[in-house]
Amino acid sequence: xxxxxxxxxxxxxxxxxxxxxxxxxxxxxxLRVIAQKRIHMSKAQAEGFYxxxxxxxxxxxxxxxxxxxxxxxxxxxxxxxxxKYREVMGATNPANAAQGTIRKDLAExxxxxxxxxxxxxxTAAQEIxxxxxxxxIVG
Ligand code: CMP
Numbered sequence: 001x002x003x004x005x006x007x008x009x010x011x012x013x014x015x016x017x018x019x020x021x022x023x024x025x026x027x028x029x030x031l032r033v034i035a036q037k038r039i040h041m042s043k044a045q046a047e048g049f050y051x052x053x054x055x056x057x058x059x060x061x062x063x064x065x066x067x068x069x070x071x072x073x074x075x076x077x078x079x080x081x082x083x084k085y086r087e088v089m090g091a092t093n094p095a096n097a098a099q100g101t102i103r104k105d106l107a108e109x110x111x112x113x114x115x116x117x118x119x120x121x122x123t124a125a126q127e128i129x130x131x132x133x134x135x136x137i138v139g
Contacts, residue, residue, distance in 0.1 A: 003081040004034070004137075005118045006127035011069035012112035014038075019072050022115060025102045026076060029088045035075035035128075035137040041067050049130060058111070065111050073131045077139055082124055085117040 007026070009019050026033065041049070046066040053059050076085055090101025094113055097104035107114040118124035128137070 002077065002079060003121065003124070004075055004077050004128060004139075005031075005081040005085050005124045006116075006131070007074040007076050007085060007118075008066075008116040009072040009074070010112065010114055010116065011065065011067075011071055012108050013106070013114050014070045014072065018106060021106065022102055025088050025105075026074075026085070029078075029084055031076040031078040031081055031085060031088075033074055034077045034139045035132050036072060037131075037136075038070050038072050039131075040070045043067055049127070061111060075128050075132060075137050082118055082121065086119070089115050089117050 009022050013019055013022055023033070043063060046063045047054070050059065050062055050066070053062065056062075078084060088102060090097030090103035090107075092103075092113060093110040094103040094107035095110075097107070099105075102115050103113050118127050
């Protein structure tokens with residue numbers, strides 16, 4: 001089915017000026033960018049986005065990393081976009097990611113892992129609505 005998923009190109013990628021390289025993996029997989037903006041998240045915004053992880057030991061570090069520089073937030077559309085993007089991203093820990101994935105090829109560490117992608121249709125809808133108004137999405 002035609003799906004939408006939410007993506008973040010993280011601060012390690014904006015710092016290294018490789019957002020275009022990341023985008024080439026996304027578009028190379030047949031996913032279309034139907035909304036995109038560069039933002040610097042506030043602490044409250046990052047804490048809210050990652051609220052599901054707030055009891056995890058790495059929560060504080062994760063939030064600090066995500067506000068350490070600008071990010072690019074995106075809505076991606078395509079056939080089976082959620083699973084397809086997770087496949088292109090590779091495993092959370094780049095050490096476990098398959099060859100040819102964004103995280104294997106580009107990520108620095110489990111924290112500075114270059115990209116975020118939604119894990120299910122419900123979270124995709126929530127995450128898209130967290131950052132984008134309907135009229136900012138142009139499919
Ligand atoms: P993301 O898909 O954005 O969702 C939660 C993030 O937490 C994850 O990517 C990783 O960047 C980060 N993360 C997961 N596990 C760890 C960990 N053990 N240490 C630090 N960060 C982690």
